Amino acid sequence: MSNNPTRPVAVVVDGYSAGNFYPAAFAAYGTDVVHVQSTPELIPAMAPPDLTAYRENIVGHGDEAALVERLRALGPVCVIAGQESSVPLADRLSEAVGVPSNGSALSSARRDKYEMIETLRRAGVRCARQFKTDDPDAAVDWADDHGSYPVVVKPLSSAASDGVFVCDGPDAVRAAARTVLDAPNMFGLANTEILVQSYLKGTEYIVDTVSCGGERYVCGVWEYEKTLLPSGKNIYNRDLLADPDDNPVVAALTSYVDEVLAALGVAWGPAHAEVIVTDEGPVLVEIGTRLNGNINAPFHDVCLGHNQAALTARAYTRPEEFRAEYAGRTYARLQPAVVYNTPTELDGVVESVDETAVAEIRGLESVFFAAVKFGPGARIKPTVDLLTSSLRVFLTAPDDTTLTADYEKVRSLKDAVYRVA
Numbered sequence: 001m002s003n004n005p006t007r008p009v010a011v012v013v014d015g016y017s018a019g020n021f022y023p024a025a026f027a028a029y030g031t032d033v034v035h036v037q038s039t040p041e042l043i044p045a046m047a048p049p050d051l052t053a054y055r056e057n058i059v060g061h062g063d064e065a066a067l068v069e070r071l072r073a074l075g076p077v078c079v080i081a082g083q084e085s086s087v088p089l090a091d092r093l094s095e096a097v098g099v100p101s102n103g104s105a106l107s108s109a110r111r112d113k114y115e116m117i118e119t120l121r122r123a124g125v126r127c128a129r130q131f132k133t134d135d136p137d138a139a140v141d142w143a144d145d146h147g148s149y150p151v152v153v154k155p156l157s158s159a160a161s162d163g164v165f166v167c168d169g170p171d172a173v174r175a176a177a178r179t180v181l182d183a184p185n186m187f188g189l190a191n192t193e194i195l196v197q198s199y200l201k202g203t204e205y206i207v208d209t210v211s212c213g214g215e216r217y218v219c220g221v222w223e224y225e226k227t228l229l230p231s232g233k234n235i236y237n238r239d240l241l242a243d244p245d246d247n248p249v250v251a252a253l254t255s256y257v258d259e260v261l262a263a264l265g266v267a268w269g270p271a272h273a274e275v276i277v278t279d280e281g282p283v284l285v286e287i288g289t290r291l292n293g294n295i296n297a298p299f300h301d302v303c304l305g306h307n308q309a310a311l312t313a314r315a316y317t318r319p320e321e322f323r324a325e326y327a328g329r330t331y332a333r334l335q336p337a338v339v340y341n342t343p344t345e346l347d348g349v350v351e352s353v354d355e356t357a358v359a360e361i362r363g364l365e366s367v368f369f370a371a372v373k374f375g376p377g378a379r380i381k382p383t384v385d386l387l388t389s390s391l392r393v394f395l396t397a398p399d400d401t402t403l404t405a406d407y408e409k410v411r412s413l414k415d416a417v418y419r420v421a
Helices: 017-027 064-072 084-097 107-111 113-122 136-146 170-182 249-263 297-304 308-317 319-326 355-362 400-417
Strands: 009-013 032-037 057-059 078-081 130-133 151-155 165-167 194-198 203-212 215-228 234-241 269-278 281-288 337-342 348-353 367-372 391-396 418-420
Touching (some): 017 297, 017 308, 032 064, 113 130, 170 194, 203 249, 215 249, 215 319, 297 391, 337 400, 355 400, 400 418
Parallel strands (some): 032 057
Antiparallel strands (some): 151 194, 203 215, 269 281
């Protein structure tokens, strides 16, 4: 990492989890990165930022006006969110510092899931029916009046499928509402209201984009495979990279997400949208103006030829180049790829990790990277969301046959990784 004060600077607010890919991405364009930590202590629920990768870390809670002046003195090329909950702060700071920004006027619509959908409705964009309340009984009344189950109950602002329930009747709605209201979200903030939405029936997709002055590039579309558990939790299984040349749904999703980006005022930086293709057409589940949490930059470089973090760095540091090469375009799939968040029924304390099983998984031809999420002494529970999956495995191969065979092998080995008491 450089400490050369003459080098340009990018500012990352709360560079947790996927945000850890930003320092290297900006360094490749000759740009240092300064970190803003928005909380007095690091947030425990997410992979922490590697602060050694930054020129400096500014603990910025408190006097926002003073923080703006300190950042303005750096002359940064951008101020961007490293993770979901820091989007509003990054919007305010970038606007106040005077760098390219999505602005603060629609920040709540890009973060609060109720405001997000209502903003789409006002713009005439196809969207779910919904209701928000702090009363579980009112949630039940809306669901009953809505006329058909299932419905979805979830927090107004969280991430990683945290607190999301698919409810098949009044009792399930009431229980889910109480569960959400009684617990903080993954960022440690209280859930004071809940969101109830119509259930969108269809296949769900990720659509990842990077925008530069209002012109976007679609850098990846992934099809979700999910499993609906009896508890009403819809858990992720595989994300499969769609081939734009072979799958017409990519064009339909792209056209729809363009409407969403315009309605929500997304002109700069990354966005990660989750969209369900219903009988009526694509409908937004939610969108975050930050990196895809499943990003693994070297893996994406292999199967896509680029990655969202590097594309974001290029959009801010070399906007003319970015627009010339990427504006209005869609990625090409270089080879089949899968991200597998392994579900587990294991329940207990991890006594040890079987390194032989881990080595066998990592030795498979298609396995690019496999992350073991729990170490000895950690509590492992049956999977209910992304946070409680047991492994994250990135697979890519020149052909689908090899990829599928290796995926099945990982499925057979995943629970052998952990010895549980």
